[in-house]
Amino acid sequence: MARHSPQTRQLRLGFLGLLILLTSAVLGKSQMCEVETGQTNIILDIEESRGNFIGQATTPPELPIYGDPYTEIALDLVFPKGQPTFLLNGKKLQLLQPLDRDEENLSHIVFQVSCTVRTTNKKRNIPIIVRVSDINDNAPRFMNTPYEVTVPESTPVGTTIFRNIQALDKDAGVNGLVEYFIAEGSTNATEDEKLTSADGYGTFAISFPHQGQVTVAKTLDYEKIQRYYLTIVASDRARNPSDRLSSTTTLTVNIADSDDLDPSFIYRGCVLLDGACINPEYTASVPAGSLLGVLNVLPERIQAVDLDTINSRIRYSFASGMPGNYADYFEIDEETGVLKQTKAIDTSTAKKYDIVVRAEEISPAPRRFTTAKLTIAVKPVDANPPVISSSEIDGYVDENSPIGTKVLDAQGKPISFSTTDADLGEGDPKPDYIYELTTPSFNVTSEGILVVNEENLDRDPPAPGRYKFQVVAREPRTNAASAPLSLTVHLRDVNDNPPKLAMVAPISITAGDQQRLVTQVNATDNDEGANAVVTYSIYHVSNNGAQKFIINEQTGEIETHGRLLAGEQYSITVQATDIGGLSSQAIVEVSVTPGPNTKPPRFEKAIYEVQVSEGAEINSTVTVVHADDPENDPVVYSIISGNDLRQFAVGQENGVIIVIRKLDRESLTRYQLILKAEDNGGLSSSATVNIKVTDINDKNPEFDESTLPYVFQVDEGQLDTFVGVVHATDADEGINAEITYSIPTDIPFAINGKSGEIRTAKKLDYEKQNEYKFVVTAKDGAPDARLGTASVTVMVRDLPDEVPRFSDARIDVHIPENEANYLVATVQAFDPDSMPEITYVLRKGDEELFKVFPNSGEVRTTSKGLDFEKQRQHELIVGTIENDGDGPGDTVRLVVQVEDRNDVAPRFLTVPEPVTVNDDQPIGTVIATMPAIDADGTSPGNVVRYELIGRGKALKYFQVDPDTGAVRIRDELRKDEDTEYQVDIRAYDMGEPQLSSVAQLRVDVRHLLLDPNGESKIDANKLDSGLGIMNPETIGLAFSDDSYTTSVPESTSVNSTLKLVQIVNARKSSKDMAMPAFKCEFVQGNELGMFELISEDHGCGIVLLQTLDFENRTTYTLQLRLVSHRFFVNPRKDHATVKIIVQDENDNAPEFVFNRLRGRKDTFYAVVTTEMDIDTSILQVRATDRDSGKFGQIRYKIYDDEEDNSINENEGLPTSYFVMSEDSGILRTAKPFTNDVTFPMVFYVEARDNAEANEEMGSHRTRARIVVNRLTDLNRMTLAFSDAPPSDLRIHYSELEELLQEKSNGLVSGIERFSSRKFLTDNGTIMENPAATDVWFYLIDPKTEQLLKRNDSAVQAALLQPAARAELNFAASGVARATAEGIYAPIEMKEQVHKVKAAIAIDDEVFPFTLIAISIIILVLGTIGIIYICISWSKYKNFKQRMRQYSTPSPTRYDPVIVNSQASNAGDTVTNMKEYETQMLAMAVPPDGDDDLQLDFSAKNHAFSLDNVSYITHKENGGNANGGAGGQSSPSHSDATTATIATLRRHNNLNNLNMNNNNLTMNNRQNTFNRTLEMNTRNNANPLGSPPPNGTLTLGRIKHQNINHYQNGGYKLDTSSRNNLANAQNNAYSTMGRRGNTFGGVGLLNVSGDNSGGGDLMTNTLGRNTNHNHNNRVFGGEVPITNPLFQRSNGDNHLSSTNENVSFGKRDYGQMGFSYLNDLDRSEVETTTEL
Helix, strand or coil, rough: CCCCHHHHHHHHHHHHHHHHHHHHHHHHHHHHCCCCCCCCCCEEEEEECCCCCCCCCCCCECCCCCCCCCCCEEEECCCCCCCCCCCEEEEEEEECCCCCCCCCCCCEEEEEEEECCCCCEEEHHHEEEEEECCCCCCCCEEEECEEEEEECCCCCCCCCCCCCCEEEEEHHHHCCCCEEEEECCCCCHHHCCCCHHHEECCEEEEECCCCCCCCCCCCCCCCHHHHHHHEEEEECCCCCCHHHEEEEEEEEEEEEEECCCCCEECCCCCEEEECECCCCCCEEEEEECCCCCEECCEEECEECCCCCCCCCEEEEEEEEEEEEHHHCCCEEEECCCCEECCCCCCCCCCCCEEEEEEEEECCCCCCCCCEEEEEEEEEECCCCCCCECCCCCCCECCCCCCCCCCCCCCCECCEEEEEEECCCCCCCCCCEEEEEEECEEEEEECCCEECCCCCCCCCCCCHHHCEEEEEEEECCCCCCECEEEEEEEEECCCCCCEEECCCCCCEEEECCCCCEEEEEEEEEEECCCCHHCCEEEEEEEEECHHEEEEEECCEEEEEECCEEEECCCCEEEEEECCCCEEEEEEEEEEECCCCCCCCCEEEECCEEEEECCCCCCCEEEEEEEEEECCCCCCCCEEECCCCCCCCEEEEECCEEEEEECCCCCCCCCEEEEEEEEEECCCCEEEEEEEEEEEEECCCEEEEEEHCCEEEEECCCCCCCCCCEECCCCCCCCHCCCCEEEEECCCCCECCCCCCCCCEEEECCCCCCEEEEEEEEEEEECCCCCCEEEEEEEEEHHHCCCCCEEEECCCCEEEEEECCCCCEEECCCEECCCCCCCCCCCEEEEECCCCCECCCCEEEEEEECCHHHHCCCEEEEEECCCCCCCCCCCCCCCEEEEEECCCCCCEEECCCCCCCECCCCCCCEEEECCEEEEECCCCCCCCEEEEEEEEECCHHHHHEEECCCCCECCCCHHHHHHHCCEEEECCCCCCCCCEEEEEEEEEEEEECCCCCCCCCCCCCCHHHHCCCCCHHHHHHCCECCCCCCCCCCCCCCCCCCCCCCEEEECCCCCCCCCCCCCCCCEEEEEECCCCEEEEECCCCEEEEEEECEEEECCEEEEEEEEEECCCCCCCCCEEEEEEEEEECCCCCCCCECCCCCCCCCCCCEEECCCCCCCCCEEEEECCEEECCHHHHCCEEEECCCCCCCCCCCCCCCCCHHEEECCCCCCEECCCCCCCCCCCEEEEEEEEECCCCCCCCCCCCEEEEEEEEEEEECCCCCEEEEEEECCCCHHHHHHHHHHHHHHHHCCCEEEEEEEEEEEECCCCCCCEEEEEEEEEEEEEEECCCCCCEECCCCCCHHHHHHHHHHHHHHHHHHHHHCCCCCCEEEECCCCCCCCCCCCCCCCCCEEEEEEHHHHHHHHHHHHHHHHHHHHHHHHHHHHHHHHHHHHHCCEEECCCCCCCEEEECCCCCCCCCCEEEEECCCCCCCCCCCCCCCCCCCCCCCCCCCCHHHHHCEEECCCCCCCCCCCCCCCCCCCCCCCEEECCCCCCCCCCHHHHHHHEEEEEHHHHHHHCCCCCCCCCCCCCCCCCCEEEEEEEHHHHCCCCCCCCCCCECCCCCCCCCCHHHHHHHCCCCECCCCCCCCCCCCCCCCCCCCCCCCCCCCCCCCCCCCCCCCCCCCCCCCCCCCCHHCCCCCCCCCCCCCCCCCCCHHHHHHHHHHHHHHCCCCCCCCCCC
16 A cells, blocks of 8 residues: 655644634534523523512523624524513523512513524524422411400310411412411500500410410419400411511400309408408397397408309308207308398307308309308396496696597506406406496597597686596496596696786886886796796897897896987887797887986088099198087087098098098098097987098009019910910009000010910920010000010920930840840930930830830849740830830840759650569679750750669669669679669759759569478469369468458457458468568458558558447457468468448437427427327337347336436326337326316436446437327317318328428427318207318417417417418418318317216125026026027028029129229219129029019028028139139129128217117117128228139138228217217128228218208128218218119118018019029029028
């Protein structure tokens, strides 16, 4: 083939490239307008618009179409329907209008894009789908508003009350999902609305937010809130919680009232709690022997209202009362509550009736009720009038005393009255007497105190000074009055009257100046004594005459005291004042008549105003004055005042005033001269001459001397700045005093001509001139101006306008390291200012190492000092605060070179680990190397050397290389038996001072194992492999045994050796061995460090380090390990266990455990009653002893004296009344307690341990006090619980007792017993409610240790106050988990038990014969009885033989009967459903000719008597051919079982004890067909509940004697008296029945339907007596009979008290599904009866 040239190949390649380009161009053009994803359409996403926003972009932002829309393709949008939504910008779609997905239901937009290829004009339409995504822009909107609902207040919590809340959200997806919740509402309600309405937040809830159903969350109470407003919030569920929108609406919940409140008694003044009266009490009184009819009840008539708005009518009745015969005398109207007396009462019957009034709503059951206490007092007949007496018959009181002021006797004590009545006994309540007085001025208070009854009692005349009156005491009930008692009340004077001055006639007196009597005034005062003493004074004198008259304070005489001139008149106001400040005034008019020369001269003017120039010449006239004398006497003028400088003179005859000395206005501008004109008679008058001196310009301006010379300071560089102010004064006035200031013009200052203010005229420069001195001139304004000058100095202040600068640019220093506060250098800068201000600062450098003093420029090291090893050179830059520049001279550079010092001690590189070497290592062997380094920077401080230090054996056996630190063996290690050496290695440097450090190296020497018997080495491997010829058990050191046991007394002293553990093969220590070559170690058991191990020659001793205590720990188990570094230790016997047993000793005294939290800590408290029988337990003391065995056995004994160890037999001592069991500590009564016994009894009990020891030796004794009080009804109180039986509360005994002590404020409490709740019925009998409880308790004062009565103030304050009672009820309810109703007086009626002691006289001769006769009678009767038994047995055998011919059909299983025996109400969860099988007794009866089935149950029928029937036994049998459960079928499963019952009707009248004997006769007969299975009184278990272990269940005849005394059933019923229930009522027998009475409910059920309180107790033998209703059918109602066998009609009842001749009528049992009962004679199964 020809080869192609290179040019050809290149040409071919060019063509190929061109072809590729053409191909790509064609292909590119063919892809234009294609969708980039390869699909036929385009799908975009866009969010809907937020409001009017249209700028949101699509996703993806551009259309995925091939081609450039500007050069290659042309795009256009085609909207086939409607208006365009988008416009096209290149490939981007842009909205034309906002999108609203929700309103338009716009989920997507479909249109087309037309694409045209520009080169080919090829056009293509591509569909576009724009999906509109939702945004959360719509809030949910509630539908069907407003919401309102009405619910009853009794609606249970959790009930749905409203389901119609609905809100819709237009958004899609999660934005449209709505959830609901309740928000806290705003409180915009008015005050009235707030009382009845509230926000429902918290009271209601929406449990499921997506449903919006409103439920009750809290208990509703109409009485508190009648309407709730719920703010319902509906929120969408946007993914971002911050984007969620919500809306609110209001649900109005109206609460409807329910009957949930008990009625309440109402009257004014009662204490209210939630609108109800607490413990309402009413009182009334009736006179003995009188019949009043309707009684007046206080505080108001008896009235109760229903607190519910239902407002049910109220029925009133008596619930109970004491005494019990209250119903014979009183009745209450059922509808109105009016109390009436029906029969007259005598005080011998009762003095007071305490009745409980019951107010019950007339409404459907259960009816609500409340009770109130009504006390009716019986007033005795008034045969004797009351007798009144007073503490004094003379009383004293201040006049004008206010009403209520007590009248006092002479000793200052209030006068009191007391009234006695011979008709009243000691225990009778005293009436409130009415005291009547014969005067209205006084009255007697209810406390019998005489007080003022009128205002303004006046003692002063003419009123009487005393009151005489009589007092009578009147009894309001009988209107009987006492004899009058006379009293006298004296009014004590009070200063209430002012003195009165008599009128004084006008008085004339001649002129003159001598002292003369003017007149005498006199005043009178109606008060007496000191209050009537009058003092006189002059209050005012007119015409300025106060100094001209005086008055005598005691006599009232007025005298002149100055010169009086003719014609003068004076009005003298005289005041008379008593001791209390009361006063009166009178005016004395005095006229002065003229005498000889009585008129002085008179000036023409009183005041003269004149002027004179200060330049007036001497003797120049100033003015002329003139005076005329009325008598024309010559007048003489003189200057009497104002001419002290002798400037003027007056002519004595002419009155001319002249200047006699030069005047100076500047010294004195005005003169005031007083001139006198006097006649010959010495009478004169005066005038005033005011002289003003006028000015002339005779003074120069003067600068203030105190400010001269003027020195001012001013800052440089300031223009027109204030310099200072000069000031001059001119003594002249007017224009002569106007001053103008001026300064030279060649200085840089200017002055204000008027003010004298100097300012700078140009800028000053301190550096050029720092001081200016010039003269300032002051010139006045007169035409002939006068001048004044002063010098001024202006100091120019230099400003800091220059910055400090440094002269040095660099400073080099060398300082040693580790020097604190070392002076590095002192830098200095210069400031050209006159007052340089330089503050040095460190601009650069480590401030932790250096500091610069800002004032001095000293640079020092800090307290750390420098470290050469860290940094050898430091560079500092120091500047000033005033100069912040960085140029030359602005800062100084300080280079510090650090000099090294030996300051670092050598440090070992590693912590030495212990080294183990064998004892056969040669000398010189290196066992360890201890290298150390020194961190100092220079030599010789960093050169390290080594040496060994210390004094131990390590220096003998080891050495260290001084240069390398290598530790070598210095001597043979075998020479010493030590296995551990402490090698102390010291590394030190060569610097000055020399520094070093020490490391400790522990060297453990492993000695080769040697046989302790032969000092030869032992090959342990051979020993372990068993190849040796020696016995492994005898080789080496070993414990002699694996375990040891030793006993030691707990009193063993410390450091005693308790046990020596022997070591086998141990040799005695040699002379050179101070200790044995082995030691023992604790492995386990000595964690507390009680013991220590010591090594001895042949063993290890266990030494006691701490005292032993048997009471804390009785045994110690120690595990020991044997170790030796010299000899071989046998590994098979190197561990041993030592058990140390601690023996107890009598080292603890008994300690009493007291039964009270309060009271004395060493005292037991107990109570007894008067009726308590002998040998009754009242207290059990208990003491504990930490010792064990015989040392912990305690014996008890009582003593009368704490220090006396003997028991006195004196009958009057406390211990004679008691006896104590030595073993149990039970204290019992030894004899009855008569009324003359003094309580409390205090004696002592002693507890002695180690009872078997001698009395005087080996035992400890402890004593405690016993305080016994007598408990009476006055001390008893009961805490009532309404919904819990006594059995449930007994478990809270301790908690309740502690609670009572806590709430009783420190009193000692005790619980006497728990009993069923007692209350009084309408007929006065006491009924019990076993479902409620009375907790009987009492309180003891810990101070007096005596029982407190119920009405004691301490008890009242602690427990019976309303607040305390409410608090106690709340706390007790929480403790007992039951509702506490409060504290009440116990209700207990006791029978009058008459004990008759008969004295029988026995004749000694007759007595033996009587015994013989009785013996013979017993023998005869016994023989007859034996014969009777034999005959009966024979008849029984014959009867049994006949009975075997009968049989019963095959057994059939019956459906179980489910009985709920505990559910107390419908709301309780039935968790104790029990399943009972119905058991039937099949009796085969031979057929006879009679149609009726006749059964003879009399005692004469010995052939068949239920007394002889033993229940069929049913035994297991594994061989059951039928493949059943095995065993014979029980008769309870038989189809042919006959169900029969005999009902024992017991009808007991609880109020009539006379019928008890009849009931005994009727009820004590044995009901031979009806036997009650005895239920276990301790656990209420049914004996049929579980079979015995051997598989045999015997339904035997068990007598059940229910004597109302259930030990653990919950309550006690006193059979003798308390419930008046006869014993005969309870002696019932039932063979097949199961008593459903679980002792928790009420024991009596009235089948007949009457309300008498008694009833027929039906014993359902084949059914179930489901007597478990709690107070629902307590006294009245029917017991449902669920078994159809016992639904008897009235005509089929067969009642028999003795069960004799009981016959059952023929019945057709087919209708009940028991057809087999009609064919009992065809029974083929044998019924077994056994004797």
